[in-house]
Amino acid sequence: MSLKIIKAGVLDTIQDLGRYGNQQLGINPGGAMDKFAMQTANALVGNDLSEAVIELHYPASVFLFSQPALIALSGADFSASINGEPVANLHVIAVNKNDALQFHRPVNGARAYLAVYGGFEIEKWLGSGSTNLKIKAGGFHGRGLKKSDEIPFKCSIDFSALLNKKEFRVLPWSADTCFPDDSKEVLVLPGNEWDRLTVTSKEMFSSTPFVVTKQSDRMGYRLGNNPLSSISTEELISSAVGFGTIQLLPDGKLIVLMADHQTTGGYPRIAHVITAHHSRLAQLKTGDGIWFRLTDQLAAEELLLQQDRHLLQLQNACTFRLQQYLQKHGY
Amino acid sequence: MKYPIIPYRIFPLGDSAITIDFGNVIDEDVNNSVFASYHQLQQHSLPGIIEFIPAYSSLTVCYDIVTVKKRVHNGKTVFESIKEWIEDKLHRQFSFDETVPAEITIPVCYAAEYAPDIEQLARTKGLSAEEVIEIHTSKSYKVYMLGFLPGFAYMGEVDVRIEMPRKQQPQNILPGSVGIAGKQTGIYPFASPGGWQIIGRTPLKLFDIDNENPALLQAGQTVQFYSISKNEFENY
Numbered sequence: 001m002s003l004k005i006i007k008a009g010v011l012d013t014i015q016d017l018g019r020y021g022n023q024q025l026g027i028n029p030g031g032a033m034d035k036f037a038m039q040t041a042n043a044l045v046g047n048d049l050s051e052a053v054i055e056l057h058y059p060a061s062v063f064l065f066s067q068p069a070l071i072a073l074s075g076a077d078f079s080a081s082i083n084g085e086p087v088a089n090l091h092v093i094a095v096n097k098n099d100a101l102q103f104h105r106p107v108n109g110a111r112a113y114l115a116v117y118g119g120f121e122i123e124k125w126l127g128s129g130s131t132n133l134k135i136k137a138g139g140f141h142g143r144g145l146k147k148s149d150e151i152p153f154k155c156s157i158d159f160s161a162l163l164n165k166k167e168f169r170v171l172p173w174s175a176d177t178c179f180p181d182d183s184k185e186v187l188v189l190p191g192n193e194w195d196r197l198t199v200t201s202k203e204m205f206s207s208t209p210f211v212v213t214k215q216s217d218r219m220g221y222r223l224g225n226n227p228l229s230s231i232s233t234e235e236l237i238s239s240a241v242g243f244g245t246i247q248l249l250p251d252g253k254l255i256v257l258m259a260d261h262q263t264t265g266g267y268p269r270i271a272h273v274i275t276a277h278h279s280r281l282a283q284l285k286t287g288d289g290i291w292f293r294l295t296d297q298l299a300a301e302e303l304l305l306q307q308d309r310h311l312l313q314l315q316n317a318c319t320f321r322l323q324q325y326l327q328k329h330g331y
Numbered sequence: 332m333k334y335p336i337i338p339y340r341i342f343p344l345g346d347s348a349i350t351i352d353f354g355n356v357i358d359e360d361v362n363n364s365v366f367a368s369y370h371q372l373q374q375h376s377l378p379g380i381i382e383f384i385p386a387y388s389s390l391t392v393c394y395d396i397v398t399v400k401k402r403v404h405n406g407k408t409v410f411e412s413i414k415e416w417i418e419d420k421l422h423r424q425f426s427f428d429e430t431v432p433a434e435i436t437i438p439v440c441y442a443a444e445y446a447p448d449i450e451q452l453a454r455t456k457g458l459s460a461e462e463v464i465e466i467h468t469s470k471s472y473k474v475y476m477l478g479f480l481p482g483f484a485y486m487g488e489v490d491v492r493i494e495m496p497r498k499q500q501p502q503n504i505l506p507g508s509v510g511i512a513g514k515q516t517g518i519y520p521f522a523s524p525g526g527w528q529i530i531g532r533t534p535l536k537l538f539d540i541d542n543e544n545p546a547l548l549q550a551g552q553t554v555q556f557y558s559i560s561k562n563e564f565e566n567y
Contacts, residue, residue: 023384023393024369025546026477125540134521135481137540192342192350237355238478238485240384240391242345264386264478272345275396297410300346301396308397 001067001153003116006100008147009061011218014120014139015259016052019128023240023263030130030138033111033218033259034282036307037075041115043315044072044092044175046322051119052129054145058106061145063114065099068159070117070322074175076109076283082168092171092322094162108182109283118155133218134260162329173321175314184209184288186277187295187303188246193236193268196248201228205270209289210254216286218260223290227252230268241265244273244281246292256281276303336421337364341414348384348393349413351421357487357514361388362475366551367427375420378402380413385550386476387485392417434471434553437518437533439509440564441467445532447502452495452511452528463530464558466490471555472516474548482520482538482546486554489516497526507532509556518548534559534567 005012015038018031032038032055039049058078073080073089080087082099089112095101103112122129122140131139140151163169197205205228215222228248241247245257247267256273257265258281273281274295284290337360340352351368353361369385372392379398384391396409403412441449441464453460472486479485489511497512501524504510508519510527519525520537537547548554559567 020393021382023382024477024550025481026479026483027481027545126545132481134523135538135540142540189343189345192344192352234355237357237387237389238476239352239386239389240344240348240350240478242348242393244345262479263384264476269344272343274346297343297346297408301400301409304346304396305400 001069001156002150003069003153004064004066005061005145005147005149006064007062007102008145009056009059011057012061012145013055013131013133013143014052014122014129014151015055015131016129017050018259019126019130019132019138022126026263027126028132028261028263029243030132030260031128032113032130034075034113034279036279036311037111037282038113038115039311040090040175040314041072041074041113043311043318044074044090045070045115045117046319047115047117047119049311049315051115052122052139054114054120054151056103056112056114057110058103060103060112062100062102065095065097065101066150068094068096068163069153070094070159070162071101072115074113074115076112077107078103078112079105079107080112085168087168087170088174090175092173092318094159094169094171096160096163096167099168106285110285111282116153116155117157117159118153121152121154132260157331161331171322171325175318182283183280184284185291185293186280187274187300188271188292189274189297189300190294191246191269191271193248194270196230196232196268197270198229198231201230204228206292206294209291212284212286212288212290214286218258220258220261221256221281221284223254223256225254228254228270236266236268238264238266241269242272244275244278245269246271246273258282274300274303276300276307336368336424337361339364339421341417343410344391346410347396348391349410349417350389350391351417352389354388357387357475359473362473365390366429367425368421370427371425372417372420377416384478386478429551432549432552434555435548436555436557437535438559438563438567439468439531439533439556440559440561441531442561442564444561445508445564446530448498448510448528449530452493452530455495456492458492463493466493467511467516467530468556468558471553474550474552474554476550477546477548480519480521480523482548484517484537484548484550484554486516488514495528498528499526501526504529505532507534507537509533532564534564
């Protein structure tokens with residue numbers, strides 16, 4: 001039971017919730033850029049929410065299934081099809097042997113996720129299946145997926161009875177889509193060096209859009225903006241940074257750190273995007289505009305707790321529907 | 332060893348981490364406080380505390396809001412409850428049995444082809460390349476922290492005669508490169524863009540994913556560099 005890459009995408013990697021407990025060694029957590037979408041895909045196929053999935057960028061790989069399987073897509077809409085027939089995100093799809101899954105154009109978002117029932121059989125490194133491209137560790141041999149790679153599944157259940165000789169079957173329910181939203185506003189908390197910004201720059205930060213430039217990747221997004229001014233140039237001794245940290249570069253431009261960020265840095269941290277809005281960040285493409293709005297600790301925590309409750313409810317509902325469906329079909 | 336707690340300031344690093352800042356300095360006593368606090372908090376860790384990031388003069392605690400929230404009921408934010416926990420654990424003297432890792436010697440080839448910036452550094456500082464090598468290998472350095480890249484050790488402090496700021500434009504730096512940035516010296520475990528002044532290269536592997544302890548160097552360790560020839564480097 002596996003899927004095979006018959007055409008490689010630009011950057012498709014195995015990712016999970018990340019690798020924690022090693023930042024004191026300079027090893028960054030990594031993990032899926034859009035952890036909300038990643039967990040949604042897992043919930044749909046009845047997996048543990050932390051199971052490793054494939055993170056896809058456009059143009060994405062073309063996949064061929066070696067055996068019938070249950071899959072789900074989430075996150076960005078890359079106009080997916082199976083054997084040429086369009087299929088939607090946020091559904092459970094029973095695919096058949098030799099079905100080809102491909103993606104035709106980027107409709108919205110920047111990162112899509114593919115989960116399979118039971119998860120992928122991959123070797124973990126330091127407790128996580130996430131691919132660390134920098135040091136070539138974790139995921140599938142520590143690298144992006146290439147043509148002819150075969151990624152085995154953990155589960156060996158034969159799902160052919162669900163297909164009834166059809167090429168594929170979309171199961172009759174879907175996850176709701178109130179999360180994630182496609183809002184381009186992200187809430188931020190002021191960083192320790194927020195007060196280094198001049199009054200005018202503070203105002204500019206919270207009232208003008210910032211554009212994601214093409215110098216943006218899984219490590220961070222460089223933003224195109226009129227330079228912000230700082231009232232202090234005192235050098236900072238390196239200390240911790242995180243996913244969502246917005247740093248002020250010496251030329252007045254901003255960089256937002258993403259999943260593959262370094263563990264420590266020495267640029268002023270003027271703000272931090274709240275965790276609940278990391279998925280909004282993760283779905284931004286080159287050229288997208290983004291607005292920052294200041295919030296407080298309590299609101300940030302409350303939004304994350306809400307997101308967590310939503311995911312748990314989704315997981316319960318999906319698991320229930322899937323179990324019923326599988327039982328009905330003799331599994 | 333008993334550690335007096337030096338004054339610190341606590342600030343949020345976003346909504347899921349908190350930084351204890353002992354002052355924006357590179358200083359051995361300050362760094363000892365960072366690691367003493369790290370061990371103290373680690374020993375008394377709580378569910379929901381994910382990990383710690385010790386740096387030169389700060390300690391950052393990463394936590395999971397959802398897990399911590401399960402214990403916080405009095406209308407406080409998770410941030411406030413973590414802050415109180417830290418203040419409680421750090422508010423009196425505590426002992427910290429430091430196990431100082433053994434000193435390690437690191438061979439470095441300072442030959443021009445592995446040291447793209449040594450000539451410029453020597454010229455700027457009115458020295459010869461030989462003198463730069465002599466000064467860089469004349470003392471041992473303390474590893475203050477690992478960060479930036481996996482296994483990247485920030486060490487200090489270099490003799491004032493070879494101190495030199497980072498370059499304005501980052502260059503592509505090869506694995507094993509030994510550099511200077513201000514008072515700091517460090518080794519790049521992986522190829523990376525960087526602004527450090529590269530004065531040599533070590534044949535040692537600084538980070539090995541197949542090792543149980545993948546990083547060669549540890550915070551708190553003492554490092555002594557010694558010079559090897561091009562021939563020794565190539566046949567190491």
